[in-house]
Amino acid sequence: MTPRAITIRLAEPRDAQAIALMSRDFIESGLGWKYDASRVIRAIRDRETLAVVACDAKSAAGARAAINGFAIMEFGDERAHLVLLAVRPSLRRSGIGQRILEWLLESARCAGIASIHLELRAGNEAARRFYRAMGFYETVLVPGYYRSGEGRKEGALRMLRVLRVPGPLPAAWRPPRMEDR
Numbered sequence: 001m002t003p004r005a006i007t008i009r010l011a012e013p014r015d016a017q018a019i020a021l022m023s024r025d026f027i028e029s030g031l032g033w034k035y036d037a038s039r040v041i042r043a044i045r046d047r048e049t050l051a052v053v054a055c056d057a058k059s060a061a062g063a064r065a066a067i068n069g070f071a072i073m074e075f076g077d078e079r080a081h082l083v084l085l086a087v088r089p090s091l092r093r094s095g096i097g098q099r100i101l102e103w104l105l106e107s108a109r110c111a112g113i114a115s116i117h118l119e120l121r122a123g124n125e126a127a128r129r130f131y132r133a134m135g136f137y138e139t140v141l142v143p144g145y146y147r148s149g150e151g152r153k154e155g156a157l158r159m160l161r162v163l164r165v166p167g168p169l170p171a172a173w174r175p176p177r178m179e180d181r
């Protein structure tokens, strides 16, 4: 499948179970399952949170398109926190993660966000390389950040991408327009 066969759209409550299972299996594995369907539904309904999914662009008439990737990002005044991002293993390295992230970056720029922050498991080399390729850089290693129900601890690597100089937006600021880029 090529990236052109993928559509990125806002997540809907009916996507919550598929998103939650992907989070459990591809992100939270071994740490306990925090993003179950009810928590994902709250994120989808939260006005300060953006939840998006990557779906097959073409599916059989009447059939629901399969969800191949998703992301959840929380917006503050100046900072956004990328909470979760995953792509199905069989579809990785085909540009889906990049397309989801570009969608989020465009939304953050339009919202006047100055920087995007995230944490990932310290040993998650694939994700670290992905985020580095997407313009993020490492800021700090936090030992014992993740804790499973069995008391297992794992360090987190914090990463950051700067979108603009922090501080109030100039009065004349307008969201970027696609044709200006």
Ligand SMILES: CC(C)(COP(=O)(O)OP(=O)(O)OC[C@H]1O[C@@H](n2cnc3c(N)ncnc32)[C@H](O)[C@@H]1OP(=O)(O)O)[C@@H](O)C(=O)NCCC(=O)NCCS
Binding pocket: 026, 027, 083, 084, 085, 086, 087, 088, 091, 092, 093, 094, 095, 096, 097, 098, 099, 119, 120, 121, 124, 125, 126, 127, 129, 130, 131, 133, 134
């Ligand atoms: C991290 C993740 C979302 C990347 O998604 P993806 O769709 O495979 O990424 P893309 O195909 O868009 O990759 C874009 C670029 O990132 C870099 N990259 C991505 N995965 C990489 C890897 N495993 N090793 C090295 N570089 C990688 C490459 O530069 C790649 O471009 P290229 O394929 O042309 O070389 C995916 O690996 C994943 O779901 N991992 C499990 C969940 C996870 O760890 N999420 C992050 C923490 S919440």
